[in-house]
Amino acid sequence: MRMGASRLLLFLFCAMLTHLVKLAFAQQDPYVFHDCSNTGNVSRNSAYSKNVDTLLTTISSYTNIDYGFYNFSEGENSDRVNAIALCRVDLTPTDCQSCVKMCAFELLFRCPNQKEGIMWYMNCTVRYSNNSIFGVMQFKPVRQLSTDVKVTDPSGTFNQVRETLLDRLRSEAAASTSTLRKFATGRANSLYFDIYALLQCTPDLNQQECSDCLNQSIAKVSTCCDSSPGVRVLTPSCNVRYESYHFYRSTLEAPPPSSSTLPLPAKGKGSNSSRTIIIIVAAVVSAVLIFCICTCIYLRMRKQRKKVEMDEINSGAESLQFDFSMIRVATNNFSDVNKLGQGGFGTVYKGKFPNGQEIAVKRLSRSSEQGDQEFKNEILLVVKLQHRNLVRLLGFCFEGNERLLVYEFMPNASLDHFIFDPSKRLHLDWTIRYKIIVGIARGLQYLHEDSQFRIIHRDLKTSNVLLDEEMNPKISDFGMARLFTLDQSQANTRRIVGTYGYMAPEYAMHGHFSVKSDVFSYGVLILEMVCGQKNNYFQDGENTENLLSHAWKNWREGIASNLIDSTLRVGSTIEIMRCIHIGLLCVQENIAERPTMASVLLMLNSYSMALPVPSRPAFLMHNIVESDMLSDRSFQASQNEASMTDPYPR
Known part of the structure; x- marks a missing residue:
């Protein structure tokens, strides 16, 4: 059966699009989002804080749980802490426990003094609160994650197929009679590519609560990320995800209903050699354009990912951020005279602030991918550590392509x-x-x-x-x-x-x-x-x-x-x-x-x-x-x- 040139071109475009979406998400860290509630803070030495530490560091140790949902409490009266953890339904017990353990620990790291907090990893969610949260549907805070890629679909068939699929899975997930799991998976065929979706609620919700939570999440897709080939909507009580590739285990998959498949356009009744030549030339030109467009999309996604990471750092350590102009003046525009040393991730310069304080500035290499990770690692770790035998990080700067770490100056060099x-x-x-x-x-x-x-x-x-x-x-x-x-x-x-x-x-x-x-x-x-x-x-x-x-x-x-x-x-x-x-x-x-x-x-x-x-x-x-x-x-x-x-x- 001979495939027409236009359909071949469409197939190649969709394959490249799917690959880019998978690549974009595959390169992300396990961490996705977190939210530290502003309802109130507690001191690190309080009984409530100690109960949070105890609960979150042991939440995944109960190995009798093999269905991915944890619900525990610690403490009494005003010091009582309630916690819930939910794994994606297709995770093995071992993978689930590992994800929950790391997610809970990072939540402690990012929300050290708050009464409430929630952390979303790629495959699990952990939250804690001083309020009762078991059996209570909670939609906010809500976060969404999508690619910058958009499906060009003048006919609207892609959005139509997606909405039909998500609505069907919402009903299936909410109607689940299992007391252990509330979820539904499925796929549908659009004109462009298959759509794979997984919807899941915490199993402590009843049918109506699960349906309401998923309904609001699906509505969020239309408002935030329409025509995106991959979207995740994350809430405390439920989550919605669909992709253009198969991201969950095959054993969870139900066959797509025939009604979800839209008919392909009918073939033309004839063609001549001139028309064939025109199609071939157009296909070649279009393929080159698509390659260029996809390259730009990929670079833009990488840039956006870096922006998300830096926004995360800025929000967690805003008081430590310096203006680039201030550091440039302090180092005399990074003069070679002030150069102290150079390594694989950048150069260190001596500087002096107007108040006379001497500093050492590490200017990370713009071309170093590892430098990005080092930059993030140093800020998120060192800023939390205070000891007389650890070098003190005074702050950081992130403007444009510049990534700078500012340390206390050590006059006697290294050992x-x-x-x-x-x-x-x-x-x-x-x-x-x-x-x-x-x-x-x-x-x-x-x-x-x-x-x-x-x-x-x-x-x-x-x-x-x-x-x-x-x-x-x-x-x-x-x-x-x-x-x-x-x-x-x-x-x-x-x-x-x-x-x-x-x-x-x-x-x-x-x-x-x-x-x-x-x-x-x-x-x-x-x-x-x-x-x-x-x-x-x-x-x-x-x-x-x-x-x-x-x-x-x-x-x-x-x-x-x-x-x-x-x-x-x-x-x-x-x-x-x-x-x-x-x-x-x-x-x-x-x-x-x-x-x-x-x-x-x-x-x-x-x-x-x-x-x-x-x-x-x-x-x-x-x-x-x-x-x-x-x-x-x-x-x-x-x-x-x-x-x-x-x-x-x-």
Whole structure:
């Protein structure tokens, strides 16, 4: 059966359109929207706030629930908190629990002091309130998500088919007699492409309440996003979604009714060669135009996505935003004279505000996609962290293509500028080195255990430890840090970031990271502080070994004192030897045997505490890492150099 040229062109256009829609949504983060109610705030130490923390951090732990709907409460009277979570109906119990856990934890992060809050992820929703919310239909707050692409449809058949499909599924979802799930899925054929839809209510609603919620959501589609090939309408009690591609599991799908299929245009009764040539030429020209249009649409969607992310940052930290003109004046228009350093994600400049305050400004590269993520990560994480051993983020700027991070200025540069420089190392006597070792440990313990979040730094190294005017250490560069739930012990990633010599082998080779990954990096840093040399490869007699293997060999042979930097003429030998011991405990190959940072601080501060005997360190060879880089895992590392820019002076 021969397909006409016009229908072929239409088919190609719709295929490209569908691909763009899928690509646009596939690149989005799990987070979609959140809303922190303005009905009132509570202090972080209040009973209500503690009940919110308890409820949201444990909401998905009840494994007997396998149908994707959670409903729990915590506390009594005015301190009572009610919470509801709903997963998309086709999620497995494991995927649902994982989505709810991360969604709930991010809700804690974004709404730390509010009495009510709601978070929508791609596949689940979590909300909490001081009011009764079980069995109560709530349409607001409402959010919608759609692409910038529009279906050109003069005949109106696309909207007609969509409305018919959504209305049919609304009736099916509301009429569901199941006490566990209220949903309906289906597809319909339009002239352009198939439309796939999923409508879902929280199962605590009755038929009328579910129908009303879905009715209002469907009406929202017509007012906000008409002629869009993909739309999501999200409310506390129900959600509506349709796409031009199959986004839910096939087992949920019902066959489309025949009435939804519109007849295709009838074929012409004849054609001649001239008409055929005209059609072919028109098709080729149209295909080129469509390609150009689709490229513009794709770039516009990417720009819109970045705008949504930055709007999210602006709304969460508005008081920290600086004007670009103010920073430009402070850095003398980013003069090379004020340039402090440069890394993979941008350049750092020294600046001074009119009040005399000195600052360090990281100007992220405009071409770095990872720079976007680093920018967002640093703002959302560092702004919530306050500790004397963490570098302080003063603010940020996002104007046009400019992305700037403004830090407190650290006059004594980064630790690697001292410890690895033969002349500057003379200024680091043992008293100062020990203060730095203890200060870094305190900063890491705060990140791992004492802050309201559990943060894994993932790139701890000497160049990411900055020194203030009194040589106090401050951990910097949280662009690669990862947020953990309070009860989470380990995570996996396919994108490895870090620096040779500091990465724990389980992370470099398999993508497994945890607090013990940071402990490994800290152990390497301790040994570098004691020895005054990098953990790279050097010749020791007939053997080529790194600092860890060298330290282990000397320890086993009872000559660990040979490791001590020759410039340390004055200092407690017992204290130095104890630090070597602790460093070897931190870099042990067995992850479970590595101490926590709380234990490390106890070892550093209590000389009467007996230390366990360290086992074999993890000797991470370069060829192992490099072979892993050739696999399908994304890898980003540097040869023991700064992988990011540092706010330090020359």
